[in-house]
Amino acid sequence: MKMTNLHNTIAYRRWAPIYDATVNRIFTPGRKRALTLLNLLPGEKVLIAGVGTGADFPYLPAGVDVTGIDLSSEMLAKARLKLERCPASVTLIEGDAQALLVDEGAFDAVILNLILSVIPDGNACLLSALRALKPGGRAVIFDKFLPEGKSPNLLRKFFNIFSTLLGTDINRRLSDLMKNCPCEITHDEPSIGGGMYRVVLLKRK
Numbered sequence: 765m766k767m768t769n770l771h772n773t774i775a776y777r778r779w780a781p782i783y784d785a786t787v788n789r790i791f792t793p794g795r796k797r798a799l800t801l802l803n804l805l806p807g808e809k810v811l812i813a814g815v816g817t818g819a820d821f822p823y824l825p826a827g828v829d830v831t832g833i834d835l836s837s838e839m840l841a842k843a844r845l846k847l848e849r850c851p852a853s854v855t856l857i858e859g860d861a862q863a864l865l866v867d868e869g870a871f872d873a874v875i876l877n878l879i880l881s882v883i884p885d886g887n888a889c890l891l892s893a894l895r896a897l898k899p900g901g902r903a904v905i906f907d908k909f910l911p912e913g914k915s916p917n918l919l920r921k922f923f924n925i926f927s928t929l930l931g932t933d934i935n936r937r938l939s940d941l942m943k944n945c946p947c948e949i950t951h952d953e954p955s956i957g958g959g960m961y962r963v964v965l966l967k968r969k
Contacts, residue, residue: 767884767928769835769860775931780817780838788819791906794955794963795877798906799823801951801965808872810852813861813893814879818843824852833857833865835883862888864895871896874903881907882932886941894947897968903947905964906955909938938964 806827815832816839830852859865874893880886916935927934951965
């Protein structure tokens with residue numbers, strides 16, 4: 765099934781009331797590790813593409829200026845409830861992260877946790893995020909990817925039918941998402957799910 769913005773809007777309207785109490789608990793180690801690798805410093809400007817319910821907020825340091833983008837108004841409503849407890853200063857934008865919704869070259873760092881496998885066009889999302897970065901800026905990705913050089917087997921294709929209905933694609937390769945992107949991988953490590961999920965650090969060229 766091909767994911768669309770309409771499909772995702774419906775899917776994450778359903779996820780919003782239960783996301784934090786259910787599946788997000790599984791992702792906590794990956795989120796923490798991603799933010800550790802990003803090593804944010806006070807005074808830096810940070811973009812979160814696919815901010816969702818604000819699940820990354822507890823791991824943001826004080827003194828950073830954050831802009832979070834998400835398509836789902838219901839997920840953003842949950843994120844707003846966490847703003848007072850967030851150490852960082854956060855502005856939330858409802859919109860499509862496949863497009864550049866912020867000033868080009870304005871950010872020191874980008875967080876792309878669990879968005880590239882969700883958004884309809886992961887390559888467009890990554891390109892937009894990199895355009896928002898200053899040259900030499902860094903981006904961190906925590907997400908699930910198909911192993912490089914491998915095609916999905918029949919079982920994985922079968923499960924992907926149901927996972928896309930829930931709002932995520934388990935058969936995307938990171939190399940495909942990085943096509944024509946002005947960046948390089950500076951760190952790549954396995955994360956949860958026996959390495960199905962990875963934490964990847966990129967540098968903007």
